[in-house]
Amino acid sequence: MAGGAVTRFAPSPTGPLHLGHAFAAIVAHDMARDDSGRFLLRIEDIDRARCRPEWEAQISDDLRWLGLTWDQPVLRQSDRLPVYAAALDTLAAHGLTYACTCTRGDIRAALSAPQEGAPLIGPDGPVYPGTCRHAGHDRREAAIRLDMARAMAAVGPLAFTETGPAHAGHHRIDAAQMIAGVGDIVLARRDMGTSYHLSVVLDDAAQGVTHVTRGEDLFEATAIHVLLQRLLDLPTPVYHHHRLIRDAAGKRLAKRDDARALSKYRAEGATPQDIRALIGL
Structure with missing residues (x-):
């Protein structure tokens, strides 16, 4: 990865981040940071009927809680x-x-x-x-x-x-x-x-x-x-x-799986280290 890898995490603000999102964000973040590269955030908000500002704010809050930092600027598809x-x-x-x-x-x-x-x-x-x-x-x-x-x-x-x-x-x-x-x-x-x-x-x-x-x-x-x-x-x-x-039945997580939302783990007292352990990192 000569020159430093540039990676990105690109969530849609249509619901809460869950454990699958945490895994994707951490993988991208760690790949870039381990290579002295850049980790970028992109908000995929072209589905205006389902996107909400409060979900975008929650995304940033959850990522910071996980200990992730990203380089500016944040790109928004709606722009x-x-x-x-x-x-x-x-x-x-x-x-x-x-x-x-x-x-x-x-x-x-x-x-x-x-x-x-x-x-x-x-x-x-x-x-x-x-x-x-x-x-x-x-x-x-x-x-x-x-x-x-x-x-x-x-x-x-x-x-x-x-x-x-x-x-x-x-x-x-x-x-x-x-x-x-x-x-x-x-x-x-x-x-x-x-x-x-x-x-x-x-x-x-x-x-x-x-x-x-x-x-x-x-x-x-x-x-x-x-x-x-x-x-x-x-x-x-x-x-x-x-x-x-995936969940216990082997089904991939989706935003409707609110029981695995990061906000609920946080409310129950989990730490970022607990999240990494839950997702096998």
Whole structure:
């Protein structure tokens, strides 16, 4: 990690931080600090209907209680909508996107047709059947999708380096798998103006992130992000997908698991060292 790793923790202020968030934040923080690097905070608040200022304040308070410090400035996705729009314009200018008016029900119906067989499930859910690919709908009334076949034809060989324990190594990205197994992903939802895939790629580049640390459930999405990086002429960081914190039944924690919220452990007298022990650090 020559020059000091730059990592980030990117929570959404839609609920309390739980033990899984603590694990993700500590992994990213310790990787950067152990390398004399920079640890950054990003607030992923594009879902305006669910984000709350009080949750953002609680995030900062919980992280400080854990003993974590972050370099300034804090990046907020809600401040970057023009950046996402400009990237969409760039991709559209190269003929790589199209407008999609399909609802989730439309997609389910198309995929459940008898001649289609069992629907393929990719890292973004059921693989989109391409219904709107040549429809020419007005983008102001639609989601924006990436034409995966055109996108893969526009780039050369793609690969990334992974250092996480489950997938460590150098991974090449297969064009046929991207087209058939991932499909035409959504780049901008009609109510947000962007998507996770687009914003995370642009934000990591803007913050100069060199090492992306995140849960292993996002490993399969990495190929999407590497493709977007190439299309938008952005650097590809090193990826580190870590284990997930699960409950006693083996289910990954979610924000609805309030019983494992850091605020409740704090109220019961737990220490930051207790939290590290609970999550195996």
